[in-house]
Amino acid sequence: MASPAMTRLRRAALGIAGAVAFAVSFVPGTAHAAPSASDLQQQIDAKSRQLDGVVQQWDGLNDQLTQTTTRARQVQDQLGPLQQREDAASATVGALAAQSYQVANFGALTALLSADSPESLLDQLGMLDALAAQRQQDLAGYRTARQQLTDQRNQLTDLLTRQQAQQSALNTQKIKIQGQIDALEKQRDQLAAQTGSRSTDTASSRSAPAPAAPAVSGRAQVAVNAAMAQLGRPYVFGAAGPNSFDCSGLMQWAWAKAGVHLSHYTFTQLNNDTRRISRSQLQPGDLVFFYGGDHVGMYIGGNRVVHAPQPGEVVKISDIDWMHGYYAAGRPG
Secondary structure, eight states: OOOHHHHHHHHHHHHHHHHHHHHHHTOGGGSOOOOOHHHHHHHHHHHHHHHHHHHHHHHHHHHHHHHHHHHHHHHHHHHHHHHHHHHHHHHHHHHHHHHHHHHHHHHHHHHHHOTTHHHHHHHHHHHHHHHHHHHHHHHHHHHHHHHHHHHHHHHHHHHHHHHHHHHHHHHHHHHHHHHHHHHHHHHHHHHHHHHTOOOOOSHHHHHSOOOOOOOOOTHHHHHHHHHHTTTTOBBOTTOBSSSOBOHHHHHHHHHHTTTOOOOSSHHHIIIIIEEEEOGGGOOTTOEEEEGGGTEEEEEEETTEEEEOOSTTOBSEEEETTGGGOEEEEEEEO
């Protein structure tokens, strides 16, 4: 059994060891190092790619909303005249029924005064019955068509409600990611101010003279010229010109100048609006897609694309291997 002195000695030793461990845990040098400018830029780029995906989903949903709204308006426009025709047919059926009733009741007196009146009466009644039957058939057709259109309108209204809710959710997600990007950029800029280094600056992109557009033939030349003329324009979520753009909006706007319609949605541009080509077939004006289709730019030759990269940047020229995200290429027109 240890003596009281030895016990006190051991307790003191344990106390000293604990104090040392406690002190070591708070030594400044053992804390996690602050992120470098490079680390912050990588986080910004990752968040920007995430935001670009949300933007493209929003653009695609916005296209769907436009189509749904147009279809709902068309159905509503058809319902009005159809209701008028149904009302007119219903009124005609009622009038024919009243007329048939009058002929059947008051024509009986005439039948008693004329030998050939019974046949004449039957002819009138038969004609009225035939007209009434035809109008009843028309009325049933109008009612069926109106019910079908009413069902379509109700379905489209429900679809609009769902799409608007999805768009609102995407907008909330966009605001959240944009806030994270803003915080990272502020941290990066503060670090740049402390170290005297230079952070990403879009002003130089705005002031730099625009390089000459590459020579290409036909509508592609018009599209390339239009895209190149937007160098330095700011990236804006959901924008398709004339003063700001997101990536698919720039492609849509530039090719519209050449008379070619593109959707404001990268995945539709990739899968429906362009003919898929290989990288070796690229010519100026072709669309180049990145990160599975979340981002798009226009090929201008020399292994370069003009594009609207991400929030906080402007329309600029980048290497085709920008961010190592090359995915596919397509040719409009």
